[in-house]
Amino acid sequence: MTKHFLGDTAVLLGRSLRHIMRSPDTIITTAIMPIAMMLMFVYVFGGAINTGSDSYVNYQLPGILLITVASGIAYTAYRLFMDMKGGIFERFQSMPTARSSVLWAHVLTSLIANVISLVVVVLVALLMGFRSGAGVPAWLAVAGILILFTLALTWIAVIPGLSAKTVEGASAFSYPLIFLPFLSSAFVPTDTMPGPLRAFAEHQPVTSIVNAIRHLFAQQPVGTDIWIALAWCVGILIVAYVFAMNTYRRKTA
């Protein structure tokens, strides 16, 4: 069984990618909401926000990228839910196919779809004046953090994808995740926030991830932020993975 794991995962990944190619609207809608937010923040609020940096496009892009991933994984849950509901998940599970391939194909598809959306958002940001002098290593580090963040959120998305009763339920979990960057350093410096909110903002995962990416783009020393960011991503990834696999085992027991 496990000897087919890679081959079966590749076959099922091909299937999911075909789904995405045939409904590219999922990638476009994933990218459109963050782009609309970016336009609003840069051109409507941006002028009035004093971040202490010279370019607000540069300042807010990391937060927008995280929102892109948070809205993108709603489709991960949606695709998994549709497979569960349609019975094709059970068909695959009753076949001599490596069982976890079905799940991994969805996870990899989520990764690929989100990377495409992220590239689209970065391209729009470039059109809007985003500039970074970051070299290849810094860009790779940004890519690495975003991939890790996507994987962590994808495994969170697997849980409602497997266990939701309705389509709405499958994707509703992503709303708080989309909202989280607003309570962080993503759009405004945290030092203007009232005490308790500030304490929350400075100690939630988004702030450290945003700061790490922002410093990498700005070629500034990343300090401890990057380690806190990585610890959050890996921690969320592990916890989400354990819960997702538990849900999966319960569903396929």
Next chain:
Amino acid sequence: MTKQRTDIRMTADQVQGPAIHVQGLEKSYKELRVLRGVDFDVARGSIFALLGSNGAGKTTVVKILSTLLKADAGTAGVNGFDVATRAADVRESISLTGQFAAVDEILTGRENLVLVARLRHLKNPGRIADDLLARFSLTDAGARKASTYSGGMRRRLDIAMSLIGDPPVIFLDEPTTGLDPQARIEVWQAVKELAARGTTVLLTTQYLDEAEHLADRIAILHEGRIIVNGTLAELKRLLPPAKVEYVEKQPTLEEVFLALVGDNGKNRNVGTNA
């Protein structure tokens, strides 16, 4: 004709024992005891129909036999392999056609077949797909997305997907529920052809006429137990007394039997009995 085929298969394969062997199967969902000791055997190459009302546990039996669910107690073997300890071998031996046509709507009919052939690690998936499209009269529709198919076409594609790799045992869970009469006849035709090739078929259904048309043996699952198990002829002898007995005790069974007898009435088989 049905009898003749069964006989041929029996003599060829009897030494290997039944294709499906179920003994003392129990399964509960929390407080709800769905299966309370189910026993039955299915001979190789035969069509076995599991009849029962909604919620009788038919799908639960099929899910346990196709390794999707674990039983709480009892044993179940498929093609000689225990479903609990030899799940991988069971999955090599079976195909499951679930209650709802489990086709990928975004893929074309042909892509669906190629996908399953690849997942069963077969050579020439393209040729397998084309052969099955021809066999199920879907060649013209092969390049169309499955979402554009009619109910009957989807079910035919669904069953075609189940045949890939020629598994010796096929489970059809309510294959005709929700289909129009024309589509139902198409599915019946497909199942008959299947069995004619020597495949063992376990199908669940709510319709007696379906079991009557297709099955060599019929078992009625009610309240978690098999209450009747026999050939059509045996069952017909049993039905009238069974009806009297259970109508008084079990109002839900009454509905089932009324529906069954109603269907039979159209065929003027039970007209004199009832």
